[in-house]
Amino acid sequence: MNIREAGHADALAIGRIAGKSGYAVPELEHDEESIRKMLHDSMLVFLAEENGEAVGYIALDPKAPEKIEVHSIEVKKEHQGKGIGAALLDVAMAKALELGKKELVLFCHPRSKEAMAFYTTLGFERKGFVPGHYSSGEPAILFSKGIN
Numbered sequence: 001m002n003i004r005e006a007g008h009a010d011a012l013a014i015g016r017i018a019g020k021s022g023y024a025v026p027e028l029e030h031d032e033e034s035i036r037k038m039l040h041d042s043m044l045v046f047l048a049e050e051n052g053e054a055v056g057y058i059a060l061d062p063k064a065p066e067k068i069e070v071h072s073i074e075v076k077k078e079h080q081g082k083g084i085g086a087a088l089l090d091v092a093m094a095k096a097l098e099l100g101k102k103e104l105v106l107f108c109h110p111r112s113k114e115a116m117a118f119y120t121t122l123g124f125e126r127k128g129f130v131p132g133h134y135s136s137g138e139p140a141i142l143f144s145k146g147i148n
């Protein structure tokens, strides 16, 4: 498995991962168009490939001064449980360190129980409940991990 920074030419391949991760909140699922928007909005997107196939991605928003936000992370269902998600978060930590950030943060939908278990296993702490975080008016749970 190899992880590299993604560019505009990867939007279609990443969009295909986005529809195939079994995300617990389908209405928030990404597609090629939203991936293109992330790349256009200067997010840092990293792509995991296995034998040339795009199997996972992470999109990071580095705009806040002291933190990086994990905007989105997904691994194709048939490739889950093999350490790809953890490796993508390692890349995010390394990038945050390189940029001098102090914290990696992310917002998680309360329905996304499996993702919350994943983040907790990897050392993220639950920091709060954010009412009305999503455009649908639904709340999010804020997770954070210090950079070291």
Ligand SMILES: CC(C)(COP(=O)(O)OP(=O)(O)OC[C@H]1O[C@@H](n2cnc3c(N)ncnc32)[C@H](O)[C@@H]1OP(=O)(O)O)[C@@H](O)C(=O)NCCC(=O)NCCS
Residues within 6 Å of the ligand: 021, 022, 023, 024, 073, 074, 075, 076, 079, 080, 081, 082, 083, 084, 085, 086, 087, 107, 108, 109, 112, 114, 115, 117, 118, 119, 121, 122
């Ligand atoms: C969440 C997701 C990215 C995890 O990716 P993954 O490649 O399957 O995760 P990994 O194999 O790297 O797992 C890393 C650790 O998290 C744990 N973990 C992963 N999924 C878990 C789950 N559903 N429940 C409990 N623990 C879990 C693993 O056991 C592993 O721990 P270990 O190192 O002690 O064995 C993937 O399941 C996914 O794409 N889910 C759908 C999309 C989604 O929910 N994204 C997050 C939106 S907030």
